[in-house]
Amino acid sequence: MTASGFSRRHLLGLEGLTRDELHQLLDVAVSMREVLRRPVKKVPTLRGKAVVNLFFEASTRTRMSFEVAAKVLGADAYNISSSGSSAAKGETLVDTARNLDAMRPDVIVVRHGSSGGPALVARHTRAAVVNAGDGQHEHPTQALLDALTLRDRWNSFEGRTVTIVGDVLHSRVARSNAHALRTLGARVIFCGPPTLIPPRLRELGVELQPNLRRAVAEADAVMMLRLQHERMQGTFIPSAREYSRLYGIGLDQLEWLRPDALIMHPGPVNRGVELSPEVADSGRAVILDQVENGVAVRMAVLYLLAGGASSPAEQP
Amino acid sequence: MSSSRTLQDAAGIARSLDGLAAGLRQALGEANDVALVGVRRGGLALSRRLAERLRGLGMKVDLGTADISLYRDDAHLSWPRASIGPTEIPFAIDGRHVVVVDDVFWTGRTARAAMDAVLDFGRPRRLWFVTFAVRPGRELPIVPDLSAIEVNVPADEKVKLHLVEDGHPADGLVVEPRRMS
Numbered sequence: 001m002t003a004s005g006f007s008r009r010h011l012l013g014l015e016g017l018t019r020d021e022l023h024q025l026l027d028v029a030v031s032m033r034e035v036l037r038r039p040v041k042k043v044p045t046l047r048g049k050a051v052v053n054l055f056f057e058a059s060t061r062t063r064m065s066f067e068v069a070a071k072v073l074g075a076d077a078y079n080i081s082s083s084g085s086s087a088a089k090g091e092t093l094v095d096t097a098r099n100l101d102a103m104r105p106d107v108i109v110v111r112h113g114s115s116g117g118p119a120l121v122a123r124h125t126r127a128a129v130v131n132a133g134d135g136q137h138e139h140p141t142q143a144l145l146d147a148l149t150l151r152d153r154w155n156s157f158e159g160r161t162v163t164i165v166g167d168v169l170h171s172r173v174a175r176s177n178a179h180a181l182r183t184l185g186a187r188v189i190f191c192g193p194p195t196l197i198p199p200r201l202r203e204l205g206v207e208l209q210p211n212l213r214r215a216v217a218e219a220d221a222v223m224m225l226r227l228q229h230e231r232m233q234g235t236f237i238p239s240a241r242e243y244s245r246l247y248g249i250g251l252d253q254l255e256w257l258r259p260d261a262l263i264m265h266p267g268p269v270n271r272g273v274e275l276s277p278e279v280a281d282s283g284r285a286v287i288l289d290q291v292e293n294g295v296a297v298r299m300a301v302l303y304l305l306a307g308g309a310s311s312p313a314e315q316p
Numbered sequence: 317m318s319s320s321r322t323l324q325d326a327a328g329i330a331r332s333l334d335g336l337a338a339g340l341r342q343a344l345g346e347a348n349d350v351a352l353v354g355v356r357r358g359g360l361a362l363s364r365r366l367a368e369r370l371r372g373l374g375m376k377v378d379l380g381t382a383d384i385s386l387y388r389d390d391a392h393l394s395w396p397r398a399s400i401g402p403t404e405i406p407f408a409i410d411g412r413h414v415v416v417v418d419d420v421f422w423t424g425r426t427a428r429a430a431m432d433a434v435l436d437f438g439r440p441r442r443l444w445f446v447t448f449a450v451r452p453g454r455e456l457p458i459v460p461d462l463s464a465i466e467v468n469v470p471a472d473e474k475v476k477l478h479l480v481e482d483g484h485p486a487d488g489l490v491v492e493p494r495r496m497s
Contacts, residue, residue, distance in 0.1 A: 030402075042436070044386075
Protein backbone atom coordinates (compact mmCIF):
# COMPACT_ATOMS: atom_id res chain seq x y z
CA MET A 1 0.00 0.00 0.00
CA THR A 2 1.47 3.32 -1.02
CA ALA A 3 0.78 6.36 1.07
CA SER A 4 -0.64 8.18 -1.90
CA GLY A 5 -3.52 6.11 -3.08
CA PHE A 6 -6.27 3.62 -2.83
CA SER A 7 -5.66 1.69 -6.00
CA ARG A 8 -8.95 -0.17 -6.52
CA ARG A 9 -10.97 0.75 -9.55
CA HIS A 10 -14.34 -0.50 -8.27
CA LEU A 11 -15.80 -1.45 -4.91
CA LEU A 12 -17.72 -4.64 -5.61
CA GLY A 13 -17.19 -6.30 -2.23
CA LEU A 14 -15.01 -6.33 0.85
CA GLU A 15 -13.75 -9.86 0.27
CA GLY A 16 -10.07 -9.55 -0.55
CA LEU A 17 -9.54 -6.04 0.80
CA THR A 18 -6.60 -5.84 3.16
CA ARG A 19 -6.71 -4.57 6.71
CA ASP A 20 -4.72 -1.50 5.61
CA GLU A 21 -7.18 -0.76 2.83
CA LEU A 22 -10.13 -1.04 5.20
CA HIS A 23 -8.53 1.29 7.74
CA GLN A 24 -7.60 3.69 4.97
CA LEU A 25 -11.24 3.86 3.86
CA LEU A 26 -12.37 4.38 7.45
CA ASP A 27 -9.74 7.08 8.03
CA VAL A 28 -10.97 9.01 5.01
CA ALA A 29 -14.56 8.52 6.23
CA VAL A 30 -13.67 10.16 9.56
CA SER A 31 -12.48 13.26 7.68
CA MET A 32 -15.64 13.19 5.58
CA ARG A 33 -17.81 13.06 8.70
CA GLU A 34 -16.22 16.30 9.85
CA VAL A 35 -17.42 17.92 6.60
CA LEU A 36 -20.96 16.60 7.25
CA ARG A 37 -21.01 18.26 10.65
CA ARG A 38 -20.07 21.71 9.33
CA PRO A 39 -22.63 24.46 8.93
CA VAL A 40 -21.81 24.56 5.20
CA LYS A 41 -21.97 20.92 4.09
CA LYS A 42 -20.37 21.26 0.70
CA VAL A 43 -16.85 20.85 -0.62
CA PRO A 44 -15.82 21.19 -4.27
CA THR A 45 -13.77 17.98 -4.45
CA LEU A 46 -15.84 16.11 -7.05
CA ARG A 47 -17.15 19.18 -8.89
CA GLY A 48 -18.06 18.21 -12.42
CA LYS A 49 -18.22 14.48 -11.67
CA ALA A 50 -21.41 12.55 -12.36
CA VAL A 51 -22.61 9.82 -9.99
CA VAL A 52 -25.47 7.61 -11.15
CA ASN A 53 -27.47 5.69 -8.56
CA LEU A 54 -28.86 2.67 -10.40
CA PHE A 55 -31.21 0.90 -8.01
CA PHE A 56 -33.12 -2.21 -9.04
CA GLU A 57 -34.33 -2.80 -5.49
CA ALA A 58 -36.09 -0.61 -2.98
CA SER A 59 -33.87 1.46 -0.74
CA THR A 60 -34.28 4.54 1.42
CA ARG A 61 -31.14 4.86 3.48
CA THR A 62 -28.57 3.56 1.02
CA ARG A 63 -29.80 5.46 -2.02
CA MET A 64 -30.34 8.67 -0.08
CA SER A 65 -26.97 8.45 1.60
CA PHE A 66 -25.14 7.88 -1.69
CA GLU A 67 -27.00 10.90 -3.07
CA VAL A 68 -26.11 13.05 -0.06
CA ALA A 69 -22.51 11.82 -0.22
CA ALA A 70 -22.19 12.75 -3.89
CA LYS A 71 -23.77 16.18 -3.43
CA VAL A 72 -21.76 17.12 -0.34
CA LEU A 73 -18.62 16.34 -2.35
CA GLY A 74 -19.85 18.62 -5.13
CA ALA A 75 -20.70 15.88 -7.66
CA ASP A 76 -23.97 15.69 -9.56
CA ALA A 77 -26.14 12.74 -8.55
CA TYR A 78 -28.68 11.10 -10.82
CA ASN A 79 -31.12 8.50 -9.52
CA ILE A 80 -32.53 5.69 -11.61
CA SER A 81 -34.86 3.17 -10.08
CA SER A 82 -36.02 0.06 -11.85
CA SER A 83 -39.72 0.87 -11.73
CA GLY A 84 -39.37 4.03 -13.81
CA SER A 85 -36.57 2.82 -16.07
CA SER A 86 -36.19 0.81 -19.25
CA ALA A 87 -35.54 -2.25 -17.10
CA ALA A 88 -39.31 -2.27 -16.66
CA LYS A 89 -39.51 -2.47 -20.48
CA GLY A 90 -37.22 -5.47 -20.56
CA GLU A 91 -33.80 -3.90 -21.17
CA THR A 92 -31.00 -6.18 -20.02
CA LEU A 93 -28.55 -5.10 -17.36
CA VAL A 94 -25.69 -5.15 -19.88
CA ASP A 95 -27.62 -2.89 -22.25
CA THR A 96 -28.47 -0.54 -19.39
CA ALA A 97 -24.78 -0.43 -18.44
CA ARG A 98 -23.67 0.31 -22.01
CA ASN A 99 -26.27 3.02 -22.48
CA LEU A 100 -25.40 4.67 -19.20
CA ASP A 101 -21.72 4.44 -20.07
CA ALA A 102 -22.37 6.41 -23.27
CA MET A 103 -23.55 9.28 -21.07
CA ARG A 104 -20.11 9.33 -19.41
CA PRO A 105 -20.83 8.97 -15.73
CA ASP A 106 -17.77 8.83 -13.45
CA VAL A 107 -19.31 6.48 -10.89
CA ILE A 108 -22.24 4.09 -11.12
CA VAL A 109 -23.68 2.91 -7.82
CA VAL A 110 -25.57 -0.32 -8.39
CA ARG A 111 -28.08 -2.17 -6.25
CA HIS A 112 -29.38 -5.32 -7.85
CA GLY A 113 -31.40 -8.33 -6.75
CA SER A 114 -28.95 -10.74 -8.36
CA SER A 115 -25.56 -11.50 -6.86
CA GLY A 116 -22.95 -10.26 -9.34
CA GLY A 117 -25.14 -7.56 -10.92
CA PRO A 118 -22.70 -4.73 -10.09
CA ALA A 119 -19.74 -6.82 -11.34
CA LEU A 120 -21.56 -7.30 -14.64
CA VAL A 121 -22.12 -3.55 -14.92
CA ALA A 122 -18.43 -2.99 -14.14
CA ARG A 123 -17.42 -5.08 -17.15
CA HIS A 124 -19.45 -2.89 -19.49
CA THR A 125 -18.59 0.63 -18.38
CA ARG A 126 -15.60 2.93 -18.06
CA ALA A 127 -17.06 4.32 -14.84
CA ALA A 128 -16.06 3.18 -11.38
CA VAL A 129 -18.74 0.86 -10.00
CA VAL A 130 -19.82 0.70 -6.37
CA ASN A 131 -21.88 -2.21 -5.14
CA ALA A 132 -24.80 -0.91 -3.09
CA GLY A 133 -26.03 -4.42 -2.35
CA ASP A 134 -26.31 -7.34 -4.75
CA GLY A 135 -28.55 -10.31 -4.06
CA GLN A 136 -27.13 -12.43 -1.29
CA HIS A 137 -23.54 -11.53 -2.12
CA GLU A 138 -22.22 -8.32 -0.54
CA HIS A 139 -23.17 -4.88 0.69
CA PRO A 140 -19.72 -3.40 1.20
CA THR A 141 -20.61 0.16 2.24
CA GLN A 142 -22.97 -1.19 4.93
CA ALA A 143 -20.17 -3.24 6.45
CA LEU A 144 -17.82 -0.25 6.23
CA LEU A 145 -20.25 1.96 8.11
CA ASP A 146 -20.70 -0.79 10.71
CA ALA A 147 -16.94 -1.10 11.07
CA LEU A 148 -16.59 2.67 11.44
CA THR A 149 -19.30 2.73 14.13
CA LEU A 150 -17.46 0.03 16.05
CA ARG A 151 -13.97 1.46 15.51
CA ASP A 152 -15.11 4.83 16.87
CA ARG A 153 -15.90 3.14 20.17
CA TRP A 154 -13.23 0.46 20.31
CA ASN A 155 -10.21 1.87 18.47
CA SER A 156 -9.10 -1.70 17.77
CA PHE A 157 -10.95 -4.86 16.75
CA GLU A 158 -8.48 -7.25 18.37
CA GLY A 159 -10.12 -9.32 21.09
CA ARG A 160 -13.60 -8.08 20.18
CA THR A 161 -16.55 -10.33 19.38
CA VAL A 162 -19.42 -9.37 17.10
CA THR A 163 -22.53 -11.54 17.02
CA ILE A 164 -24.67 -11.30 13.90
CA VAL A 165 -28.22 -12.47 14.52
CA GLY A 166 -30.96 -13.45 12.15
CA ASP A 167 -31.42 -14.26 8.51
CA VAL A 168 -27.74 -14.79 7.80
CA LEU A 169 -28.45 -16.94 4.76
CA HIS A 170 -30.09 -14.17 2.74
CA SER A 171 -27.95 -11.42 4.17
CA ARG A 172 -25.36 -9.64 2.06
CA VAL A 173 -24.88 -7.42 5.12
CA ALA A 174 -23.74 -10.45 7.14
CA ARG A 175 -21.36 -11.61 4.41
CA SER A 176 -19.72 -8.23 3.95
CA ASN A 177 -19.49 -7.79 7.71
CA ALA A 178 -17.93 -11.22 8.12
CA HIS A 179 -15.23 -10.33 5.56
CA ALA A 180 -14.55 -6.89 7.05
CA LEU A 181 -14.66 -7.81 10.73
CA ARG A 182 -12.52 -10.92 10.31
CA THR A 183 -9.94 -8.97 8.28
CA LEU A 184 -9.91 -6.22 10.91
CA GLY A 185 -9.22 -8.81 13.63
CA ALA A 186 -12.59 -9.36 15.34
CA ARG A 187 -14.24 -12.68 16.13
CA VAL A 188 -17.60 -13.17 14.42
CA ILE A 189 -20.46 -15.40 15.59
CA PHE A 190 -23.51 -16.09 13.45
CA CYS A 191 -26.77 -16.87 15.24
CA GLY A 192 -30.10 -17.72 13.65
CA PRO A 193 -32.56 -20.45 12.76
CA PRO A 194 -30.71 -23.44 11.25
CA THR A 195 -32.65 -22.92 8.01
CA LEU A 196 -31.23 -19.41 7.72
CA ILE A 197 -27.55 -20.19 8.29
CA PRO A 198 -25.37 -20.59 5.19
CA PRO A 199 -23.73 -24.01 4.77
CA ARG A 200 -20.14 -22.93 4.15
CA LEU A 201 -19.42 -20.92 7.27
CA ARG A 202 -15.83 -22.02 7.60
CA GLU A 203 -14.82 -20.17 4.45
CA LEU A 204 -16.01 -16.96 6.08
CA GLY A 205 -14.04 -17.70 9.24
CA VAL A 206 -17.06 -17.30 11.50
CA GLU A 207 -18.45 -19.42 14.34
CA LEU A 208 -22.01 -20.68 14.68
CA GLN A 209 -24.08 -20.50 17.85
CA PRO A 210 -27.78 -21.22 17.27
CA ASN A 211 -28.77 -20.33 20.83
CA LEU A 212 -29.38 -16.59 21.11
CA ARG A 213 -28.62 -16.36 24.81
CA ARG A 214 -25.22 -18.02 24.40
CA ALA A 215 -24.47 -16.15 21.18
CA VAL A 216 -25.00 -12.70 22.65
CA ALA A 217 -23.47 -13.36 26.09
CA GLU A 218 -19.89 -12.99 24.83
CA ALA A 219 -20.55 -10.22 22.35
CA ASP A 220 -19.08 -6.72 22.40
CA ALA A 221 -21.63 -5.84 19.74
CA VAL A 222 -24.79 -7.55 18.55
CA MET A 223 -25.82 -6.88 14.99
CA MET A 224 -29.47 -7.68 14.33
CA LEU A 225 -30.34 -8.45 10.72
CA ARG A 226 -33.62 -7.55 9.14
CA LEU A 227 -35.99 -10.43 8.48
CA GLN A 228 -36.12 -10.23 4.71
CA HIS A 229 -39.63 -11.22 3.79
CA GLU A 230 -39.02 -10.26 0.16
CA ARG A 231 -36.14 -12.70 -0.26
CA MET A 232 -37.87 -15.71 1.25
CA GLN A 233 -39.37 -17.76 -1.51
CA GLY A 234 -39.99 -20.78 0.64
CA THR A 235 -40.65 -21.80 4.18
CA PHE A 236 -37.64 -20.87 6.25
CA ILE A 237 -39.39 -19.96 9.48
CA PRO A 238 -42.80 -20.90 10.86
CA SER A 239 -43.83 -17.27 11.51
CA ALA A 240 -42.44 -13.84 12.25
CA ARG A 241 -43.87 -14.19 15.73
CA GLU A 242 -42.00 -17.38 16.49
CA TYR A 243 -38.84 -15.93 14.95
CA SER A 244 -39.15 -12.89 17.19
CA ARG A 245 -39.64 -15.05 20.27
CA LEU A 246 -36.47 -17.07 19.56
CA TYR A 247 -34.22 -14.51 17.86
CA GLY A 248 -35.58 -11.06 18.74
CA ILE A 249 -34.18 -8.81 21.44
CA GLY A 250 -36.55 -7.12 23.87
CA LEU A 251 -35.95 -5.75 27.33
CA ASP A 252 -35.80 -9.30 28.79
CA GLN A 253 -33.15 -10.48 26.32
CA LEU A 254 -31.20 -7.29 26.88
CA GLU A 255 -30.29 -8.72 30.30
CA TRP A 256 -28.28 -11.44 28.54
CA LEU A 257 -25.92 -8.91 26.99
CA ARG A 258 -22.87 -7.46 28.63
CA PRO A 259 -23.65 -3.99 29.97
CA ASP A 260 -21.35 -2.30 27.45
CA ALA A 261 -22.39 -4.35 24.43
CA LEU A 262 -23.68 -2.28 21.51
CA ILE A 263 -26.81 -3.07 19.53
CA MET A 264 -26.72 -2.47 15.79
CA HIS A 265 -29.22 -2.82 12.97
CA PRO A 266 -28.72 -2.02 9.28
CA GLY A 267 -32.32 -0.80 8.95
CA PRO A 268 -35.10 -0.75 8.20
CA VAL A 269 -36.07 -2.18 11.61
CA ASN A 270 -39.08 -4.45 11.74
CA ARG A 271 -40.13 -3.12 15.13
CA GLY A 272 -41.34 -5.89 17.39
CA VAL A 273 -39.64 -8.55 15.25
CA GLU A 274 -35.84 -8.18 15.49
CA LEU A 275 -35.86 -5.49 18.15
CA SER A 276 -38.59 -4.33 20.49
CA PRO A 277 -39.28 -0.60 20.22
CA GLU A 278 -37.85 -0.06 23.74
CA VAL A 279 -34.54 -1.63 22.74
CA ALA A 280 -34.39 0.06 19.32
CA ASP A 281 -34.84 3.46 20.97
CA SER A 282 -32.58 2.77 23.95
CA GLY A 283 -29.14 4.22 24.52
CA ARG A 284 -27.66 0.81 23.78
CA ALA A 285 -28.67 0.98 20.12
CA VAL A 286 -26.31 2.88 17.82
CA ILE A 287 -28.57 2.74 14.78
CA LEU A 288 -28.54 6.48 14.05
CA ASP A 289 -24.75 6.63 14.41
CA GLN A 290 -24.69 3.93 11.75
CA VAL A 291 -26.80 6.14 9.48
CA GLU A 292 -24.50 9.17 9.88
CA ASN A 293 -21.47 6.98 9.30
CA GLY A 294 -23.18 5.61 6.21
CA VAL A 295 -22.98 8.99 4.50
CA ALA A 296 -19.37 9.43 5.63
CA VAL A 297 -18.15 6.06 4.30
CA ARG A 298 -19.99 6.59 1.00
CA MET A 299 -18.28 9.96 0.66
CA ALA A 300 -14.96 8.22 1.28
CA VAL A 301 -15.70 5.57 -1.33
CA LEU A 302 -16.81 8.12 -3.95
CA TYR A 303 -13.78 10.29 -3.21
CA LEU A 304 -11.32 7.44 -3.52
CA LEU A 305 -12.90 5.96 -6.65
CA ALA A 306 -14.00 9.10 -8.53
CA GLY A 307 -11.15 11.41 -7.68
CA GLY A 308 -8.27 11.41 -10.08
CA ALA A 309 -7.56 9.48 -13.21
CA SER A 310 -9.43 6.25 -13.72
CA SER A 311 -6.37 4.06 -13.25
CA PRO A 312 -2.71 4.58 -12.36
CA ALA A 313 -1.73 3.32 -15.80
CA GLU A 314 -3.62 6.16 -17.46
CA GLN A 315 -1.73 8.82 -15.56
CA PRO A 316 0.69 10.94 -17.59
CA MET B 317 21.48 17.24 -8.47
CA SER B 318 22.48 19.33 -5.48
CA SER B 319 22.28 18.07 -1.91
CA SER B 320 20.32 19.48 1.03
CA ARG B 321 21.38 22.81 2.48
CA THR B 322 20.13 24.95 5.31
CA LEU B 323 19.15 28.55 4.61
CA GLN B 324 18.24 29.45 8.17
CA ASP B 325 19.27 27.74 11.39
CA ALA B 326 17.30 27.66 14.65
CA ALA B 327 18.44 31.12 15.73
CA GLY B 328 17.52 32.53 12.32
CA ILE B 329 14.10 30.90 12.46
CA ALA B 330 13.48 32.36 15.92
CA ARG B 331 14.38 35.86 14.70
CA SER B 332 12.19 35.43 11.61
CA LEU B 333 9.25 34.30 13.73
CA ASP B 334 9.67 37.29 16.02
CA GLY B 335 9.63 39.49 12.94
CA LEU B 336 6.54 37.79 11.47
CA ALA B 337 4.64 38.07 14.75
CA ALA B 338 5.58 41.73 15.16
CA GLY B 339 4.64 42.45 11.54
CA LEU B 340 1.29 40.77 11.95
CA ARG B 341 0.65 42.56 15.23
CA GLN B 342 1.32 45.86 13.47
CA ALA B 343 -0.76 44.96 10.41
CA LEU B 344 -3.74 44.09 12.60
CA GLY B 345 -3.74 47.64 13.95
CA GLU B 346 -6.36 48.19 16.62
CA ALA B 347 -7.58 44.60 16.57
CA ASN B 348 -6.56 42.63 19.63
CA ASP B 349 -8.33 39.41 18.71
CA VAL B 350 -7.22 37.08 15.94
CA ALA B 351 -7.84 33.53 14.72
CA LEU B 352 -4.94 31.59 13.16
CA VAL B 353 -5.59 28.63 10.87
CA GLY B 354 -2.56 26.45 10.10
CA VAL B 355 -2.60 24.63 6.76
CA ARG B 356 -1.86 20.92 7.12
CA ARG B 357 0.73 19.78 7.42
CA GLY B 358 3.47 22.35 6.89
CA GLY B 359 1.64 25.28 8.46
CA LEU B 360 0.53 23.53 11.61
CA ALA B 361 3.56 23.86 13.87
CA LEU B 362 4.28 27.30 12.41
CA SER B 363 0.79 28.52 13.36
CA ARG B 364 1.35 27.33 16.94
CA ARG B 365 4.67 29.16 17.15
CA LEU B 366 3.07 32.34 15.83
CA ALA B 367 0.12 32.03 18.21
CA GLU B 368 2.50 31.74 21.14
CA ARG B 369 4.33 34.91 20.09
CA LEU B 370 1.12 36.88 19.44
CA ARG B 371 -0.16 35.92 22.88
CA GLY B 372 3.16 37.15 24.24
CA LEU B 373 2.37 40.46 22.57
CA GLY B 374 -0.90 40.59 24.50
CA MET B 375 -3.27 39.32 21.80
CA LYS B 376 -6.17 36.96 22.23
CA VAL B 377 -5.55 34.12 19.76
CA ASP B 378 -7.75 31.22 18.63
CA LEU B 379 -5.96 28.41 16.83
CA GLY B 380 -7.39 26.07 14.21
CA THR B 381 -6.20 23.82 11.38
CA ALA B 382 -7.32 23.19 7.83
CA ASP B 383 -6.64 20.26 5.52
CA ILE B 384 -6.97 21.36 1.91
CA SER B 385 -7.21 17.91 0.26
CA LEU B 386 -10.92 18.36 -0.52
CA TYR B 387 -10.31 21.82 -2.04
CA ARG B 388 -7.46 21.02 -4.40
CA ASP B 389 -7.95 22.12 -8.00
CA ASP B 390 -6.21 19.06 -9.44
CA ALA B 391 -8.64 16.41 -8.18
CA HIS B 392 -9.43 15.47 -11.78
CA LEU B 393 -5.76 15.11 -12.66
CA SER B 394 -4.12 13.29 -9.82
CA TRP B 395 -4.76 10.17 -7.83
CA PRO B 396 -6.70 11.15 -4.71
CA ARG B 397 -4.84 11.41 -1.45
CA ALA B 398 -5.88 8.52 0.71
CA SER B 399 -5.20 10.37 3.88
CA ILE B 400 -7.01 13.53 4.82
CA GLY B 401 -6.17 15.23 8.09
CA PRO B 402 -8.80 16.82 10.28
CA THR B 403 -9.99 20.36 9.67
CA GLU B 404 -10.64 21.87 13.07
CA ILE B 405 -11.95 25.40 13.35
CA PRO B 406 -13.83 25.11 16.65
CA PHE B 407 -14.65 28.82 16.93
CA ALA B 408 -16.71 31.33 14.99
CA ILE B 409 -14.79 33.26 12.35
CA ASP B 410 -17.59 35.64 11.32
CA GLY B 411 -16.54 39.27 11.55
CA ARG B 412 -13.02 38.44 12.82
CA HIS B 413 -9.48 38.76 11.60
CA VAL B 414 -8.51 35.30 10.40
CA VAL B 415 -4.93 34.48 9.42
CA VAL B 416 -4.19 31.46 7.24
CA VAL B 417 -0.66 30.23 7.99
CA ASP B 418 1.50 28.03 5.76
CA ASP B 419 5.20 27.27 5.65
CA VAL B 420 6.00 27.95 1.99
CA PHE B 421 4.14 29.95 -0.67
CA TRP B 422 4.96 29.01 -4.25
CA THR B 423 2.27 28.64 -6.93
CA GLY B 424 -0.59 30.06 -4.87
CA ARG B 425 -2.75 27.00 -5.42
CA THR B 426 -2.55 25.81 -1.83
CA ALA B 427 -3.30 29.33 -0.64
CA ARG B 428 -6.38 29.46 -2.90
CA ALA B 429 -7.59 26.10 -1.59
CA ALA B 430 -6.93 27.10 2.01
CA MET B 431 -8.89 30.34 1.62
CA ASP B 432 -11.84 28.42 0.17
CA ALA B 433 -11.67 25.92 3.02
CA VAL B 434 -11.70 28.64 5.67
CA LEU B 435 -14.48 30.61 3.98
CA ASP B 436 -16.76 27.56 4.25
CA PHE B 437 -16.71 28.17 7.99
CA GLY B 438 -17.97 31.75 7.86
CA ARG B 439 -17.32 35.29 6.69
CA PRO B 440 -14.27 36.82 8.33
CA ARG B 441 -13.93 40.59 8.54
CA ARG B 442 -10.52 40.24 6.92
CA LEU B 443 -8.71 37.14 5.75
CA TRP B 444 -4.91 37.28 5.89
CA PHE B 445 -2.34 34.92 4.46
CA VAL B 446 1.00 34.58 6.21
CA THR B 447 3.79 32.29 5.14
CA PHE B 448 7.33 31.69 6.30
CA ALA B 449 9.03 31.49 2.90
CA VAL B 450 8.00 32.76 -0.53
CA ARG B 451 9.26 31.24 -3.78
CA PRO B 452 8.82 33.01 -7.12
CA GLY B 453 6.52 31.04 -9.44
CA ARG B 454 2.98 32.20 -8.83
CA GLU B 455 0.32 30.56 -10.98
CA LEU B 456 -2.60 32.49 -9.51
CA PRO B 457 -3.04 36.22 -8.76
CA ILE B 458 -2.50 35.74 -5.01
CA VAL B 459 0.31 37.05 -2.80
CA PRO B 460 0.83 36.54 0.93
CA ASP B 461 0.27 39.50 3.23
CA LEU B 462 3.43 38.74 5.16
CA SER B 463 6.42 36.45 4.85
CA ALA B 464 9.82 36.12 6.49
CA ILE B 465 12.11 35.28 3.59
CA GLU B 466 12.14 34.96 -0.19
CA VAL B 467 13.87 31.86 -1.55
CA ASN B 468 14.72 31.61 -5.22
CA VAL B 469 15.72 28.05 -6.08
CA PRO B 470 15.19 25.88 -9.19
CA ALA B 471 11.94 23.95 -9.59
CA ASP B 472 13.69 20.63 -9.00
CA GLU B 473 14.40 21.65 -5.43
CA LYS B 474 11.94 21.97 -2.60
CA VAL B 475 11.91 24.36 0.30
CA LYS B 476 10.89 22.94 3.68
CA LEU B 477 10.47 24.57 7.05
CA HIS B 478 11.64 22.00 9.59
CA LEU B 479 10.38 22.55 13.11
CA VAL B 480 11.21 20.29 16.05
CA GLU B 481 7.49 19.76 16.82
CA ASP B 482 7.24 17.77 13.58
CA GLY B 483 10.02 15.44 14.66
CA HIS B 484 12.97 17.25 13.11
CA PRO B 485 16.21 17.28 15.14
CA ALA B 486 16.45 21.08 14.95
CA ASP B 487 14.59 24.06 13.51
CA GLY B 488 15.78 25.01 10.06
CA LEU B 489 14.74 26.31 6.66
CA VAL B 490 16.04 23.66 4.29
CA VAL B 491 16.39 23.28 0.52
CA GLU B 492 16.31 19.65 -0.65
CA PRO B 493 16.41 17.95 -4.04
CA ARG B 494 12.90 17.01 -5.17
CA ARG B 495 12.53 13.25 -5.35
CA MET B 496 11.32 12.19 -8.74
CA SER B 497 8.39 9.84 -8.36
